[in-house]
Amino acid sequence: MTCTDFLKELTDYLDATIDSSTQAELEDHLAWCHNCYVICNTTKKTIEIYRDSQLYELPDDLRTRLRTAIVAKCQQKKA
Numbered sequence: 001m002t003c004t005d006f007l008k009e010l011t012d013y014l015d016a017t018i019d020s021s022t023q024a025e026l027e028d029h030l031a032w033c034h035n036c037y038v039i040c041n042t043t044k045k046t047i048e049i050y051r052d053s054q055l056y057e058l059p060d061d062l063r064t065r066l067r068t069a070i071v072a073k074c075q076q077k078k079a
C-alpha cells in the first residue's frame with residue numbers, strides 16, 4: 001500500500017466503514033510510515049473536535065489540504 005492508497009482509504013478507516021483486510025493493510029502502513037501516522041492522528045483529532053461541535057463531516061478544503069501536505073512530503077522523500 002502506498003501513501004496515496006492510504007489517504008484514499010483514510011476517511012473510511014476513521015469512520016470504520018472498511019472491510020477488515022483493508023483495515024489490516026492500513027494498520028500495516030501506519031506501522032512503518034510516520035507521515036501517514038501523523039496525518040491519521042491529526043485527522044482523527046480533527047474529527048473528534050468536529051464531532052464535539054456536532055459537525056461530523058470533515059470540510060472538503062481541510063481534507064484536500066491534508067492530502068496535499070502528505071503527498072508533498074512523500075514526494076520530497078523520493079527526491
Ligand SMILES: [Zn+2]
Nearest residue numbers: 003006033036
Ligand atoms: Zn504513508
